[in-house]
Amino acid sequence: MKLYSFFNSSASYRVRIALALKGIDYQSTGVNIRIGQQNTLEYRQLNPLGLVPALVTDEGASLGQSLAIIDWLDRHYPQVPLLPADETERMRVLEIAYAISCDIHPINNLRVLRYLSDELHISEEAKKRWYEHWIQQGLSAVERLLHSNQSGEFCVGTSVTLADCCLIPQWANALRMGCDLSGYPRCQAVYDACTRLPAFIAAAPENQQDKIPA
Structure with missing residues (x-):
């Protein structure tokens, strides 16, 4: 699993917290949004929105938007659930x-x-x-x-x-x-x-x- 993020992007930070809480191993790749790396053709092919974060799953699927990523993580790695059952x-x-x-x-x-x-x-x-x-x-x-x-x-x-x-x-x-x-x-x-x-x-x-x- 690979996470594309920027160190002080709050959306990236949300996803890193979720990954850490669930104990999921992943590879981190920095995308420097201050100099526009999110706008490169390579990254836009991965995440058409041109935003961080983006997650590439073990199956090779890519997903952008932090809440969508966390929802995916919560369903596929239900240990330490982040949404209560109640x-x-x-x-x-x-x-x-x-x-x-x-x-x-x-x-x-x-x-x-x-x-x-x-x-x-x-x-x-x-x-x-x-x-x-x-x-x-x-x-x-x-x-x-x-x-x-x-x-x-x-x-x-x-x-x-x-x-x-x-x-x-x-x-x-x-x-x-x-x-x-x-x-x-x-x-x-x-x-x-x-x-x-x-x-x-x-x-x-x-x-x-x-x-x-x-």
């Missing part, structure tokens, strides 16, 4: 995961931020305000969801789920971008608990072979 808990996990991966992440990823700068000529200060606005909007909602779920160490229930796989990379990116995260204590508690676990440590951007020095 219907209510499953619903809550998906609600949080989709809030992050569909509402927060897409409008704050690298290609959007570059479009703001390169095509719309937005200043760095205005771009930072854009990023922080959508982080505030999104994480405020996630914080309320965690409160209503009575979250503890993890987003939902007493074990790691897909929701945690999505929250930790988004939180890490917000930290990297210098956002004020003091208003989200439940999110902070989940981040602190998860990032102490071996699977999250192994998947962290700073521990990837393709890490680019700051």
